[in-house]
Amino acid sequence: MLTTKTFLRKTKKGNILKIVREHYLRDDIWCGSNLCAKCLHKAHELVLDDEPVSNSSLFSFPHYVVVDTCVVLNQIDVLEEKAMCNVIVVQTVLDEVKHRSSSVYKRLKDILSNPQRKFYIFVNEHHRDTYVERRPGETVNDRNDRAIRVAAAWYESHLAGPGERVRAVLLTDDAGNKERAVAEGLTVCTVVEYVRSLRGHAGLEDKLNLASLQYVGGWAGREPLFPPHLTPAQVHAGVRSGRLCQGTFLASRENFLEGQVNVDGRDGMVLVQGREGLNRAVDGDTVALEMLPEDQWAAPSEIVLVDEGDDPGDVLEEEPSPAPEETKQRAERQPTGRIVGIIRRKWRQYCGILQLNPVQGSSRHIFVPAERKIPKIRLETRQADTLANQRIIAAIDSWPRTSRYPMGHFVRALGPVGDKDTENEVLLLEHDVPHSCFSEAVLACLPALPWLITEQDERRREDLRHLDICSVDPPGCTDIDDALHCRELENGNYEVGVHIADVTHFIRPGTAIDKEAALRGTTVYLVDKRIDMVPDLLSSNLCSLRGNEERFAFSCVWEMTRDANILGTKFHKSIIRSRQAMTYEEAQLKIDDARQQDSLSRSLRALNDLAKILKRRRIDNGALVLASPEIRFQIDDETHDPIEVESKKLRETNSMVEEFMLLANISVAERILQEFPECAVLRRHPRPPDTNFQPLISVGKKLGFEIAIGSGRELAESLDAAVRPDNAYFNTMLRILATRCMMQAVYFASGMEQPEDFFHYGLACPLYTHFTSPIRRYADVMVHRLLAVCVAADSTHPDLLDKRRAQDLCNNLNYRNRMAQYAGRASVALHTHLFFRGKIQDEQGYVLYVRKNALQILIPKYGFEGTLYVRPRRGEKMSVQFVYNEEDQTQRCGDVVFHTFDPVTVQLSLDRSNVQHERVLLQLVSPRIAGFSVASWDAEIEAASGKRKEPEAEPMDQDAAGDDRDDVPAGKREKTKGKQKKRKNKS
Structure with missing residues (x-):
């Protein structure tokens, strides 16, 4: 049967365009039930049980459940539970959910793809008996509700037969839809009524979204606490x-x-x-x-x-009054x-703990999110005693004007509070890091082993196996995606090559592994593990440029003068064999040992000399050298607990590799933009607005330094000049503040921005991209595909030339990259807390910020900031009084005055009184303030043991802090180590 749909559309010129679409209706679409005699011959499509068991006290008869769109959108947490089975999702609902919420749609598709859940899609929009036309004056929503009711009625009549037949029960959260369903004689109830009627599934009720019932039972206060939102x-x-x-x-x-x-x-x-x-x-x-x-x-x-x-x-206490305006x-x-x-709204599921109601037997409690930026959430649960010491997940349902906190519901428990595996899971979920195992579809895309290079491969690629190529990476690195070589030419110039793992040979566009890599966006590096973007067979084996193994690469090769001037550049797919996979330290020893005159050592020395010239040229051009505190944990092989912490040491070889990765990225950016001016994937770093620099300028001025921000070069020169002989760490702290003034560097499609906005402020270069880390960054995979088309090494495909599709991918990559950075920092914070369990130590610190009620202290050795409160917190008493001077940004107590960047000694211990937020407690040791400072723990230990304590290491030198590392190439960030040297915990 054929029906037609007619649309009238107005064009840009004002003309009316009539569009007619054909809509085919069929009578051979099966219902999906094993009970139905009419559909038995379609056995592969029979999903629903022939004798469904009812656990509902409302409906004791066998039944299937038909859900409407509101139920799927609002109660997806309930639908994900195994108690909900034999569920019919009509096509109308599926299409509406896809249009209104991509995240819920994905979760629903996951349920539908699991045959054990017995969820069935009924294509009602193409069935002759269930398709409904939209009536004159009827809204789209009302038409869709009617289509769902018609489908439920069709199931009632379709499954009718002798004896105890299976019925269809319509679940809806829409009061109007329910009233109309009752009037039409359908069996219907709300989700809340249905779930509460299920026997043996008491915990399921906690997962209900009660937004529609939020004013029932005294949840809301009587008077509005907030202004109304505009419509x-x-x-x-x-x-x-x-x-x-x-x-x-x-x-x-x-x-x-x-x-x-x-x-x-x-x-x-x-x-x-x-x-x-x-x-x-x-x-x-x-x-x-x-x-x-x-x-x-x-x-x-x-x-x-x-x-x-x-x-x-539901009352609001008096808020702290701001300082007088004058x-x-x-x-x-x-x-x-x-x-x-x-x-x-951008609400999501949040991790945290339950703050129990002091009223005995109450089911209404407060959920405290792990992320301090999220408000507390009110929820109902009857499992409070079980969940009291668990990390749990909760979701927000609504936030009425009359409630101090938003309303929500319990989703699931994660594990005991403080357990390392549980806390790792929390930080991954909180930062939206995809970390599930790779699916069978993804693993099916991997090449079979043993993998061999064929004659056809050799004909298509440049054979560079004769070159002395090597890689330089952190110790324990297994995902090696870059290697280098340098050799002297007959004309006295150098041939310099950067060789990058050819990941796109194994990951073809549109495949399951490509879609998964695009979703994940980046590899996430935690302290004790790595969340790979691609399966381990590629990341640590076939794509990793391991020593003395033949691998596919994408090579960027320059001819350079001895003054590092580029005479020519070429790109080609290649076959290489790295002579050695070295650590930074091993490479540095080769360079420094003049007795080593083998070709690899000479190559490294030439690369190092050229890199110094390139770096000086970049800095003279206005590139910034910023800083961020970075540390490395030594991890116990057996327990995986941190046993030692040290600052990361940067050598000349770090800078050497960085310079050539930056040069390769710039060279590739120029080439792909030349060939693809509309769809080249580039990376830009916007210049921060002047207001961002205000804290830096203010601090510099108070300390006697003028920070110029007219250009990147002026800023770099100002930072170079800001040195204090009495504080070796002063310049590093200033650069840390400068880093925090910066904007986030982002990926973009060239056709979506104006050319003047392509500039990379931090690197002071007009064009930049990411090419050198395809194992761990999907942006580099996109760039490899563009470059391969440029050099006729591969064919193009539609998505590659679609700038809007490229921009959508870039937006996801920017988000994933940001979340990966936050997750990495959270992992460092978690392991810092683990490290300090049972420890008390005195450490050198510096005042980074002076607040009205606290000092923000930076501890360089551990790379973190802590808060030293100088005013009593709730429930605390303090025998001394600090005076805050807002104009000078100082805190004074007696004769002791604290300025920004002043050195202090603090005592570090772990405060575990708040199970939700363990924190490293800072107490002042020196300068000494009677009644506030604590005695030196080191002095007490020394006195008790009678032994002299060894002196602490000097604070790291200002050049050792490096830069922001955001655009440092693959392998140059500290990567998760494999086996670590096991050390005894002396504490």
């Missing part, structure tokens, strides 16, 4: 008129009553403060913002404020606004 129509009109602006809300980690909005098209962030200003926005939400008049602008708070303590109920310098204030509407 979508009001928001749209306000944005269109310019009265409102939209952007992404970013909550503060240091003050839960403060955040910023990254407004589209505006340089710099807009500050929002106070509960009314934040107005129920959650980190990541897209919000509508109303700007305040300039005389109401404020400066970011100098108070470190955490929402601690028990549930105060004490604020005009330059320190920034554009300020208030959030008046939510355009799009």
Whole structure:
């Protein structure tokens, strides 16, 4: 049967275009039930049980469940449970879910693909008896609801037969849909009613999204606590008129009553403060913002404020009052606004713990997220005693005006609080790192072993196996994706080559392994393990440029003068055999030992000399040398616990490899942009707005240094000149602050940005991309494919030349790259806490920030910041008083004054009183303040043992901190080690 759909569309020129589409209807679409005699011959499509067992006290008869769109969107956590089976999802629902939520759609598809769950897709839109036309004046939503009810009614009649037949029960969260279903004689109930009727599944009720019932049972307060949000129509009109602006809300980690909005098209962030200003926005939400008049602008708070303590109920306590406006310098204030509407929520599932209700027997509790930027969540659970010491996952359902905290529901438990495996799982989930095992479809794309190079491969590639090529990486590195060579030519110049693992030979476009790599985006490096972007067979074996093994590579080869001037560049697919896989230290020893005159040693020395010239040239051109504290953990082989911490040491060989990776990336960027001006995948680093530099300028000025920010070169020269002989770590701290002023470097498709925006500010180069790390970055895979087409080594494909598709991939890569960085830092923090369990140590630190109620202390040895509170926190008492001078940014107690960057000695121990947020506790040792400082732990140990303590290592030298490392090539970041040397824990 054929029906037609007619659409009228208005063109840009104002003409009316009539579009007619044919819609085919069939009568041979089966129902999917093993009970149905009419469909038995379609055995491969029979999913639903012939005798479904009912566990519902509402419906004791055998039945299948038909779900509507609201149920899938709001109750996906319930549907994922095994208690829900024999479920029919009609095509109308599937299409609506796909259109409205990609994340829920993916989760639903995962359920549908599992035959044990017995979820069946019924193609109602192409069945002659269940397809419905949209009536005149009927909304799309009402038409779809009617189509779902028609499908449920069809199942009732289709499965009718003698004896006890199987019925169809419609589940809906829509009150209007339920009323119409009852009027039409259907068997119907809400999800809440159905779940509460299931016997033997008490825990399932905790997973219900109760947003529609949030005012039942006294959840909400009586008086509104927040201003109302504008309606979508009001928001749209306000944005269109310019009265409102939209952007992404970013909550503060240091003050839960403060955040910023990254407004589209505006340089710099807009500050929002106070509960009314934040107005129920959650980190990541897209919000509508109303700007305040300039005389109401404020400066970011100098108070470190955490929402601690028990549930105060639905009341708002008095907020800390800001400092008098006259004490604020005009330059320190920034554009300020208030959030008046939510355009799009970015709620997700959150990890955390349960804060139990002190009322015995209550099922209503507070969920405390692990991420401080997320507010506490109210939820109901009857498993509180079981979950009290567990890390759990919860989801937000709604946030009414009358509730201090948002409402949510329990999703699942992860494991005991404090357990390392559980905490690792938490940090991966919190940073949205895909870490499940690779699927069978992905593994099926891997080549069979033994893998051999064929004669056909040799004909298609440049044979470079005769060259003395080597790799230089951190110790224990197994995913080696770059190698180098240098040899002298007859004309006295050098031939220099960078050889990169040819990952795209094994990962073809559109395959399951390609889609998985694009989703993951990057390899994530944690302290004790690595979450690979591609399976281990490729990352650590066939693509890894291991010593004395033949491998496929993509080579970038230059002819250079001895002054590092490039005379020519060529690219080709190649076959190489690395002579040796060296560590940085091994390569440095070869360079420094003049007695070693073999070809590999001479090659390394030439590379090192050229790299020094390249680096000096870059810096003279305005490239920045920034800093970030980086450390390395020694991990016990058996327990995988940290047993020693040390600062990462950077040698000349680190810089040598870095320079040639940067040069290769720049050379490739120039080539692919020349060939593909619209769809080249590049990387840009925007210049920070001047407001970003304000903290750096302010600190420099107070310490007697003028920081110029007119250009990258001026900034670099200012940083070079800012040196204090009395503080060896001063310049490094200044560079750390400069790093925090920077914008994030991002991938983009060249056709989506203006050429003047291609510039990479940190590297001071007009064009840049990522080519040198295809094992661990999908951006490099995209670039390899573009370059392969440029040199006729591979054919093109449609997605490669689609700039919008390329930009979508780049957006995902930017997100995955950012999350991978955060996950890596969280892993360092976790292992720092593990390291300090049962330890107390005195360490050298520096004041990085002076706050109104605290000092932020940087501990170089461990690469982390801690908070030293100088005002009593809730429930604490303090016998001394500190005086904060906002103008000078100092804290004074008696004769002791703390300035930014001042050295201090602090005592470190682990505070485990808060099971949700273990923290390294900082207590002042020196300078000595009576009644505040603690006695030196090292002195106590020395006195008790009668032994002299060995002196601490000097703080790392200002050049040893390196730069941000964001654009340092593959293998140059510290990678997760394999076997580590086992050391005795002396503490």
